[in-house]
Amino acid sequence: MGWIGPKLSRIETANGYIRPNEVAPLLKAYGVADPEVVAALEGLARDARKQGWWQTYSGVVSPAYADYISLESDAESIRAYAPLVIPGLLQTAAYARETIAANATTRSPDEVAALAEVRLARQSVLTRPGNPLKLWAIIHEAVLHQRFATRPAVMRDQLRRLLDTAELPDVTLQVMPLAATPHPGGAGGFTLASFPGPMPDVVTLENLIGATYVEGVNDVRVFADAFERIVATALPMDDTLALIAQLEERSRE
Known part of the structure; x- marks a missing residue:
């Protein structure tokens, strides 16, 4: 060279x-x-030298989180299993603020508000012109029963948000029922991003201090196979939407 x-x-x-x-x-x-x-x-x-919109939040967005947002913005599709919290791409503003505040225990109220703005801004990939992100999310039913004691409307609005987003043509939503048989999702949640062309898939595993990535072809295949088994165990989409609608109606009582 x-x-x-x-x-x-x-x-x-x-x-x-x-x-x-x-x-x-x-x-x-x-x-x-x-x-x-x-x-x-x-x-x-x-x-490589282009600046993403999230760079304006560099004061609160960690380098690891910035890497994830970059992957998400470039991805063609994302498959996610969420056993503990609604996926960020499907959250309302109020739900985002509540869950970020609960997890980011070292963050100030202003930082929590900024991180919530970032989470909502990420959702634009679902409606980007020409090539919206294809999202397949499987959420454990236990997440849908979560309650916010001081703000009971948070979960009701979040359930409505799930129903509205599921109407997008590139969004597939399933619920893992409480009565489901054992499945690979018992090992924890994960996100599997796929990209156009020859770029390899990437798995993201989140925790309280950030995220770790799985990139080896054989290791990523383990998660892809696990997702297929999780899909087969979860409720079909029609049954999923019926359950969410039932819970949303009940929350109004």
């Missing part, structure tokens, strides 16, 4: 950028000739 050693080191450690016109020669040196792969990586190189 005619480079000095430190340049390649900076690129490999994500401390430096590679120019788009350098991608093909470098891939040739690596023995990669697939034109689809070359084009995809050249596209990534062109986009």
